[in-house]
Amino acid sequence: MTVTTVKPELREIVHNILVNNRRDFGGHQYTVPSPESYPYQWFWDSCFHAIILTHFELDDAKKELRSLVTKQFENGLIPHIIYWEKNSILDLDWGVDGTSTLIQPPIIAYALYRIYEKDGDKKFLEEMYPSLVRYYRYLITRNSRENNLVNIINPDESGEDNSPRFDLPLAIAPKHSVEEHNMKRFSLFEENKKCEFDSDCMQKHFWVKDVAINTYMVENLEIMAKIAEELSRKEDAEFFRAKNELLKSDMRSIMFEDGVYWNSLGVEFEKIKVKTWAIFAPLVAGLYTKEEALLIVKKYLKDGKEFDSKYSLPTVSLSEESYSPDESNWGQAWEHPNWRGPVWMASNWFVYRGLKKYGFDEEAEKLRKISLNLIEKEGCREYYHPETGKGMGAQSFTWAGLVLDME
Ligand code: GLC
Numbered sequence: 001m002t003v004t005t006v007k008p009e010l011r012e013i014v015h016n017i018l019v020n021n022r023r024d025f026g027g028h029q030y031t032v033p034s035p036e037s038y039p040y041q042w043f044w045d046s047c048f049h050a051i052i053l054t055h056f057e058l059d060d061a062k063k064e065l066r067s068l069v070t071k072q073f074e075n076g077l078i079p080h081i082i083y084w085e086k087n088s089i090l091d092l093d094w095g096v097d098g099t100s101t102l103i104q105p106p107i108i109a110y111a112l113y114r115i116y117e118k119d120g121d122k123k124f125l126e127e128m129y130p131s132l133v134r135y136y137r138y139l140i141t142r143n144s145r146e147n148n149l150v151n152i153i154n155p156d157e158s159g160e161d162n163s164p165r166f167d168l169p170l171a172i173a174p175k176h177s178v179e180e181h182n183m184k185r186f187s188l189f190e191e192n193k194k195c196e197f198d199s200d201c202m203q204k205h206f207w208v209k210d211v212a213i214n215t216y217m218v219e220n221l222e223i224m225a226k227i228a229e230e231l232s233r234k235e236d237a238e239f240f241r242a243k244n245e246l247l248k249s250d251m252r253s254i255m256f257e258d259g260v261y262w263n264s265l266g267v268e269f270e271k272i273k274v275k276t277w278a279i280f281a282p283l284v285a286g287l288y289t290k291e292e293a294l295l296i297v298k299k300y301l302k303d304g305k306e307f308d309s310k311y312s313l314p315t316v317s318l319s320e321e322s323y324s325p326d327e328s329n330w331g332q333a334w335e336h337p338n339w340r341g342p343v344w345m346a347s348n349w350f351v352y353r354g355l356k357k358y359g360f361d362e363e364a365e366k367l368r369k370i371s372l373n374l375i376e377k378e379g380c381r382e383y384y385h386p387e388t389g390k391g392m393g394a395q396s397f398t399w400a401g402l403v404l405d406m407e
Pocket of ligand 1: 033038042043044045159160161338
């Protein structure tokens with residue numbers, strides 16, 4: 001198998017974007033995902049930045065995580081947006097000052113551990129540890145009491161705001177306009193506010209057990225146990241490991257059907273069988289057996305009618321009615337397809353890691369080659385068209401740089 005090498009120019013392009021998008025506010029260093037479109041600090045974006053920065057400067061990776069935890073809430077939640085310097089973009093009222101009140105994919109333990117693996121800096125691990133313990137303990141309480149699955153109270157918490165995985169809970173048709181989607185999200189946001197973003201209160205409005213979120217939890221609880229061990233916190237390590245086992249077993253009994261893990265809705269656990277890239281997400285946490293993984297790869301990854309598009313990996317299967325990867329002018333509004341088909345470097349990166357974990361080296365290398373090709377051809381964009389490869393969405397987008405971490 002020939003492995004494509006990364007051109008030095010590409011490393012430089014990624015690095016330049018990270019440096020140009022870097023901001024400093026009152027001694028807090030952070031990186032904005034895209035200056036024009038996303039001028040604040042976002043949670044999972046910052047984790048991605050830290051991971052990419054492990055290929056450049058560890059000190060900057062540490063600063064990124066440090067600023068991220070400074071706005072942690074009393075209850076342990078780390079908000080998904082920090083408005084260090086607020087302007088008119090996304091000027092929403094979240095009921096608190098200076099931050100949002102939602103979570104985003106909980107991958108901070110993974111990001112921290114990646115830094116630690118590079119330099120073995122136990123002092124930094126110690127420094128971050130209390131925040132992370134409070135954060136993951138908070139997430140553990142976001143369950144349905146009778147099981148261990150983490151629930152989300154708004155699609156934005158998944159990081160994939162308009163993914164069709166959330167159409168059913170939002171009661172929206174597979175084909176709709178951006179305005180319709182925004183209206184739905186806006187009225188949900190009003191419920192979130194009335195509930196003061198309390199998860200117990202939100203059960204009636206939006207209460208989704210998302211496959212990707214719960215997979216990230218599994219991977220990150222495992223890492224929390226490892227970090228606890230490194231720091232000789234034996235009891236904590238046992239706690240995180242035990243919680244993780246319970247979570248894995250509930251994922252299997254509640255989400256798994258027809259060989260796939262599906263999102264599940266409400267207190268009744270209705271399965272949402274929409275085929276998105278999240279079918280592959282559990283690979284990263286080793287949740288499929290070897291045989292199940294083989295089937296998933298054959299049936300979905302390598303099927304041209306499902307996810308094997310020319311520029312894979314589409315975030316939604318080509319066979320889904322909701323698959324709409326085009327950016328277009330619709331009525332008054334500019335249509336942003338976002339998570340309804342386009343290829344994102346983050347999902348490619350997760351799937352790449354999952355494939356490697358199971359030894360699907362050829363398939364992983366193919367995905368990596370396509371990813372490198374997309375960036376060489378179109379630059380660092382928010383997402384790409386799965387059939388034409390055209391770059392779309394935000395410009396100078398930082399986490400396209402995750403391609404450097406596919407290795
Ligand atoms: C979009 C993405 C979300 C990301 C944010 C900032 O809303 O859907 O995942 O965190 O932009 O980049």
